[in-house]
Amino acid sequence: MSEIFGIPIQAFMGQLMLGLVNGSFYAMLSLGLAVIFGMLNIINFAHGALYMAGAMLAWMGLNYFGIGYWWSLLLAPLGVGIVGVIIERSMLQWLYKLDHLYGLLLTFGLALILEGLFRDLYGVSGLPYSIPEEFAGAYNLGFMFLPKYRAWVILASLLVCFATWFVIEKTPLGAYLRAATENPRLTQAFGINVPLMVMLTYGFGVALAGFAGVLAAPAMQVSPLMGSNLIIVVFAVVVIGGMGSILGSIVTGLGLGVIEGLTKVFYPEASSTVVFIIMAIVLLVRPAGLFGRER
Amino acid sequence: MKRKLIGTLVGAAAMSMAAGQAFAQKAPAVKLSGDMVKIGVLTDMSGVYSDLGGQGSVTAAQMAIDDFKAQAKPSWKIELVYADHQNKADVGSNKAREWYDTQGVDMITDALNSGVALAVSKVTLEKKRVLIDTGAASTRLTNEDCSPNTVHYVYDTYALANGPVSVMIKQGKDTWYFLTADYAFGHSLEKDATDVIKANGGKILGGVRHPLNASDFSSFLLQAQSSKAKVVALANAGGDTINSIKAANEFGLTKNQSVVGLLTTIIDIHAVGPQATQGMMFTEGFYWNLNAETREWSRRFFGKMKKMPSMLHAGTYSAVMTYLKAVQATGTDEADVVMKQLKATTINDMFAKGGKIREDGRMIHDMYLVEVKKPAESKEPWDYYHIRKVIPASEAFQPMSLSRCPLVKK
Numbered sequence: 001m002s003e004i005f006g007i008p009i010q011a012f013m014g015q016l017m018l019g020l021v022n023g024s025f026y027a028m029l030s031l032g033l034a035v036i037f038g039m040l041n042i043i044n045f046a047h048g049a050l051y052m053a054g055a056m057l058a059w060m061g062l063n064y065f066g067i068g069y070w071w072s073l074l075l076a077p078l079g080v081g082i083v084g085v086i087i088e089r090s091m092l093q094w095l096y097k098l099d100h101l102y103g104l105l106l107t108f109g110l111a112l113i114l115e116g117l118f119r120d121l122y123g124v125s126g127l128p129y130s131i132p133e134e135f136a137g138a139y140n141l142g143f144m145f146l147p148k149y150r151a152w153v154i155l156a157s158l159l160v161c162f163a164t165w166f167v168i169e170k171t172p173l174g175a176y177l178r179a180a181t182e183n184p185r186l187t188q189a190f191g192i193n194v195p196l197m198v199m200l201t202y203g204f205g206v207a208l209a210g211f212a213g214v215l216a217a218p219a220m221q222v223s224p225l226m227g228s229n230l231i232i233v234v235f236a237v238v239v240i241g242g243m244g245s246i247l248g249s250i251v252t253g254l255g256l257g258v259i260e261g262l263t264k265v266f267y268p269e270a271s272s273t274v275v276f277i278i279m280a281i282v283l284l285v286r287p288a289g290l291f292g293r294e295r
Numbered sequence: 296m297k298r299k300l301i302g303t304l305v306g307a308a309a310m311s312m313a314a315g316q317a318f319a320q321k322a323p324a325v326k327l328s329g330d331m332v333k334i335g336v337l338t339d340m341s342g343v344y345s346d347l348g349g350q351g352s353v354t355a356a357q358m359a360i361d362d363f364k365a366q367a368k369p370s371w372k373i374e375l376v377y378a379d380h381q382n383k384a385d386v387g388s389n390k391a392r393e394w395y396d397t398q399g400v401d402m403i404t405d406a407l408n409s410g411v412a413l414a415v416s417k418v419t420l421e422k423k424r425v426l427i428d429t430g431a432a433s434t435r436l437t438n439e440d441c442s443p444n445t446v447h448y449v450y451d452t453y454a455l456a457n458g459p460v461s462v463m464i465k466q467g468k469d470t471w472y473f474l475t476a477d478y479a480f481g482h483s484l485e486k487d488a489t490d491v492i493k494a495n496g497g498k499i500l501g502g503v504r505h506p507l508n509a510s511d512f513s514s515f516l517l518q519a520q521s522s523k524a525k526v527v528a529l530a531n532a533g534g535d536t537i538n539s540i541k542a543a544n545e546f547g548l549t550k551n552q553s554v555v556g557l558l559t560t561i562i563d564i565h566a567v568g569p570q571a572t573q574g575m576m577f578t579e580g581f582y583w584n585l586n587a588e589t590r591e592w593s594r595r596f597f598g599k600m601k602k603m604p605s606m607l608h609a610g611t612y613s614a615v616m617t618y619l620k621a622v623q624a625t626g627t628d629e630a631d632v633v634m635k636q637l638k639a640t641t642i643n644d645m646f647a648k649g650g651k652i653r654e655d656g657r658m659i660h661d662m663y664l665v666e667v668k669k670p671a672e673s674k675e676p677w678d679y680y681h682i683r684k685v686i687p688a689s690e691a692f693q694p695m696s697l698s699r700c701p702l703v704k705k
Contacts, residue, residue, distance in 0.1 A: 221538050
């Protein structure tokens with residue numbers, strides 16, 4: 001049988017596919033972070049907690065109100081987005097003019113509070129959320145056994161990422177947004193409601209995290225700690241891609257997912273570290289990140 | 296009817312006489328340090344193991360104190376304190392030191408997390424108090440690092456590995472693959488299981504070591520799948536075990552291979568749900584639905600915690616009760632005297648029947664090899680296990696002949 005680096009090509013392809021699944025989560029989460037940082041200059045440390053909140057809302061919807069997976073996919077991000085809007089209006093908006101550090105500390109504190117709240121309510125072992133019936137079973141791809149649900153995760157995240165990129169880079173609304181970031185005063189002078197746009201941007205950014213949370217719920221255990229396990233890696237992805245770069249975060253998210261997946265085959269002990277090694281190298285060679293511009 | 300009444304009356308009279316006799320034999324006047332017995336529950340209150348121990352252990356210890364007060368009506372005071380060791384050995388040992396030095400704590404219990412347990416055991420020996428560890432897994436506590444002041448009460452990695460391995464190999468499932476958490480506990484579990492597998496004539500086909508708290512296990516499971524081993528053993532705990540089981544189901548691994556959790560508890564099964572865990576086999580030290588006695592206690596526990604107890608919770612209750620009885624019997628809280636009494640006691644309560652504390656500090660009691668029921672077989676919430684085998688105390692734990700504890704005279 002043909003081999004790559006001593007590993008059968010089938011196993012190799014399988015791992016590539018799985019890497020892509022994880023990469024999809026990284027891409028969606030880092031995209032939200034990039035949008036928020038690019039537009040608001042806020043390093044949103046609460047992102048992981050809001051991702052967890054998305055998954056939790058899906059679970060609560062199902063178990064308390066009988067809301068199924070598909071409605072959750074719509075409603076939970078909406079709920080997380082509303083929470084985001086409240087956070088932005090009541091707290092974040094006072095911090096834009098200050099150093100990045102203040103936004104970071106505030107959102108970090110919020111993350112700890114949110115996690116603590118859910119931990120207190122549900123414990124740390126997490127809650128079961130089963131895979132929707134439509135996706136039970138798996139595709140036999142010849143080289144691997146790909147659960148249908150994982151295939152759906154890749155598809156959904158690519159769609160969402162593309163749509164976000166398209167709206168921000170290619171539509172008039174996106175143009176206003178970018179203008180509002182570049183020069184808020186001038187943009188306001190043209191009659192555009194900048195605070196409203198900023199508020200909606202933050203809401204949308206965290207709704208992306210909520211969406212990723214609902215997508216993750218059936219594949220991983222819904223637990224109060226699921227966000228904090230992931231968020232540090234996602235930050236590394238954002239740094240590698242270039243802070244605030246939309247396309248950069250999508251591409252590096254998927255790419256690092258794949259690299260991490262391959263590390264799990266060749267040297268599994270390093271799979272939690274490899275992303276940070278790459279981050280260190282990228283920072284040395286290109287401090288602004290792979291897709292970032294120096295300001 | 297009348298006869299029954301007479302029978303009851305005679306019974307009652309006999310019981311009151313027996314009670315009177317017990318009173319007459321009562322231990323000498325109790326002399327205690329600080330005029331009270333103080334018990335400390337040192338556990339993980341908010342981290343990954345807080346469902347396994349945590350507030351549940353504090354509640355169980357309080358239940359033991361309340362029950363002891365009601366039954367024995369001691370003339371002395373009993374106080375309970377608890378603290379979060381955050382799964383850090385230094386935090387745990389500092390807290391233990393503070394408790395022993397300034398708070399007058401006589402006995403520490405729970406102490407889950409092997410790293411913390413080993414550190415606290417050292418402090419306990421230095422300060423001449425008692426540690427009854429109900430939470431840690433490492434066999435080092437009763438081997439290389441055994442101590443005259445430490446009792447290892449509920450389970451250890453040897454007992455966990457021993458149960459399922461021999462049974463599965465007898466069923467012809469003789470090729471194994473490990474999914475191991477890449478830190479001391481995982482390695483120790485893997486080593487103990489490997490020894491048992493080899494001793495039973497099984498073969499290890501390989502293994503993969505994953506980082507602690509890895510959120511995605513699909514890649515590791517794919518490797519386990521392609522190894523074609525008949526059994527995939529999970530040498531991990533808590534959230535890692537839960538996510539491994541979930542992914543094993545999703546990737547269809549459970550169709551052709553058996554998944555064995557080497558440290559799986561009812562808390563994990565409840566978290567994943569019986570749908571995904573049905574048919575899994577592992578060793579437990581306690582099951583709430585074992586008999587009338589365990590059910591009665593567990594339902595009381597459920598009333599307070601809104602969840603059924605883990606083996607740690609039941610063990611903590613039993614440990615505190617046993618300790619208080621030893622203090623009552625000896626009339627002192629001096630560690631040497633109490634330890635001597637503890638090692639002479641046979642423990643009979645809802646947790647252990649005929650439990651004995653050995654010279655090396657290991658409390659031996661029956662363990663249970665359980666299999667998770669199919670969802671249809673489960674009659675009520677938390678009704679998850681078939682008991683497949685009761686492993687007698689003498690076989691469940693590492694035999695004294697293999698002991699590496701310097702306290703054991705050979």
